[in-house]
Amino acid sequence: MHRWSPLNERQLALLGWLASSKESDEPWDPGELRTAYALRDRGLVTIKRSGGEVDAQVTEAGTFYIQHGHHPDDPAHAREEKTAKGKAAGGARSASYADRPVALARRTKAKELIERLVTDRRVTFTKPDDAAVTEWRRVIDYAKRHSLSPEGKRIESLRMWNRDLQISLVEGPHPNSLRQRPNEAPLVRVPSQLRSPHPVVAALRDDAGRLVMPASLRRRSLLLLQGLAAEAVRRGHTVKDHEVPSRRRSRAYTTHDGRHHPSSYSLREGELDLRVGA
Incomplete structure (x- = not known):
């Protein structure tokens, strides 16, 4: 496949969305990332990860x-390049993205989704593939960015344990919008060295079977936990160790009768409990 090979529908949709949309609060899924990297390899986008x-x-x-x-x-369009650049800015090829078929189709789907949600409150899609999930997330994001939801309501999507996609219309603003802004929240100091740690943090540090991860990440995790523990004590709260179960199962599983069991706390992890008041 050449650098200039035509894009497929999914690649073209992602390229158009990146060129026209605002930031989204929806996380990238693996399928979207693969598509983005395919666009990067053709020189159409740049990607930075932090x-x-x-x-x-x-x-x-x-x-x-x-x-x-x-x-x-x-090369097939090399002779047409000069002609294309000379076309009027209002021509069909220079039309804004909002007037292009992909955007128009997404707006139509977003409006239809809102109408269904207003009537049924919840819509469930049975085991959609990754491409369908990605498209529905784009539709939801379009609805959010263009304020298509009814006043006082918001759209939420959830990928169920059985791979169904559930989209709901719920009351009130998103919980994240009610939180303190970072520049308004009080700072919690993180130490640069682990000196005189809280007993709970010291126990995690000394147990090689807890916080199993690369040494640099383990050190950083312990420093963060120490900062939280010290600030909690300063505010009069109680810091306790998180009880570790004797069973070390950490992965979710489903039994033969269809009952789903979520992942449990793993001995390899490391937590501490903060108790505020009662």
Whole structure:
């Protein structure tokens, strides 16, 4: 496959969304990341990752593809490039993304979804594939960004344990919108060295079977836990060890009769409990 090979429907939809949308609060799923990296390999987007955050930006070549429908390096269109650049800005190829088929189709689906949710409150899709889940997340994001939900309500999506996708219309703002802004919240100091740690943190440090991870991450985790423990004590709260079960099962499983058992606390993890008041 060449750098200038035509994009498939999923790649084209993601490229258009990245070029036109605002930031989304929906996390990237593996299928979306694979599509984004395919676009990067063609020089259409750049990708930067920091921790769990993904920053994907459309390049000049990506903008060209959206405007002209082909890669600027495509030799089949080399003779047409000058002609295409000379077309009027209001021509069909220069139309805004909001007027393009992908955006129009997504707006239609978003409106239809809202109408169903207003009537039924909840819509469930049985075992959709990754492409369908990605598209529905885009539709939900479109509805959020364009304020299509009824006043005082919001859309929530949930991938169930049996792989069904459940979309609901619920009351009130998202809980995250009610939290303190980072610049308004009081700071919790994290020590640079683990000196005189809280007994609970010291017990985690000395137990090689807890907080099983690379040494640098383990040290950072202990420093974070110590910062939280010290601040909790300063505020008059109680810090206690998190009870470790004798069974070390940590993965979720489903029995033959269809009963789902979520993952349990693992001995390899490390937690502490903060008790506020009663």
